[in-house]
Amino acid sequence: MQTNNEEMLRRELAEYGRKLLHSGLVQGTWGNLSVRPNAESMLVTPSGVDYERISPDDIVSVSLDSFEYEGDRRPTSELKLHAKIYSARPDVRAIIHTHSKYACVFAAARMPLQIEDPEIAARIGEVVHIAEHGMPGSDELADRTTKALGNGAACIMAAHGLICVGSDLEEAWDRCRMTEDAARTYINKRWGD
């Protein structure tokens, strides 16, 4: 049975999924979001369902220990990644993973992002580190990303995308936008746009 808090979190996950899609930070069904309502479980977006269609009932509740889940939808294939970060970071209550374009330039070049805007640096740190590549959905990817993230707000995943964490979805979402903006500014200043 869902509590009022869980209902609210499910609505928020569906809402922020659409925000990600409309802002261009993800394409199609790619990327994923999660929140941790308690110490035992997380709520995650479903696999293969585009964000325009996701309803609160499509959100999947997953055990952090066993990865068992309830309902008809399958959870995101990046379960292990989200679970690993929650395990390492008790302060984190929300995680958003995107495939945003300018973060992907750094991901493809396997380079960290130096944040040049002091206001953004104050909010997400002076450097967004890069995690070594791991196959999607693998333990390796989860381990390497969690290690590179450390105590930070964001981490670029080599050849893959960006992951941002926060105390809630609003904070994680802000960090995704700011990191993508910083990456865009960095690249376009040097590209000549």
Next chain:
Amino acid sequence: MELYEVIRKYAGMLDGPEFTEHAESGTAILVKRDGSIFLAETDGGQWKELEAQNVREVRPGLESERVVAAAEAFVHSSRKAMVISGPPYASICLEAGRGISVVLDDMAQIIGGACAVCENDAKAIARALKKRDAVLVRGAGLITTGHNIYEAVCAAVVSEKSAEVVLKAPVIGGAKPLPAIDVLKMRSFYLKKYSKEERAVHDADEQ
């Protein structure tokens, strides 16, 4: 759903600025349905406002230069949807004759590898699309395919993103191509698992 309604529902990503503002050419969508091949074009409008009169059955041998060879290749393809587009960065790669290398996981999974360049010839296009879901075609643009409209549209979006990433990455040292074995593993994983889940959701509408 009527075909134009299905296209309208899933082709919205093609209304984005990268496919409309600085594109080298407009976008066309080919779809197999009920044993026929249909062509949809917006005549400069938005895909989300597509009307029934914008969709018609393909006339073999009578279509424009950018569609005729693609349509012939599509007849023999196992895919059910094809997008022909001219987004700016893919067009730069095409102009340079360089293709789009596979430097991101989503390109590896959705396209199956690097996007090559070929001539605007049905056999050459069919050959290129046998193991990939994207090809750059001289005189036509970026051609992407999928098991349904949604997949073909995603393939176009992901290809254009990769093209822009590959072209801009040199300012920070250049993009690193993924090892071929990793590309094969990711493509296999995608086709077996992820693509099936997406198809289960989207094919229901696209009947």
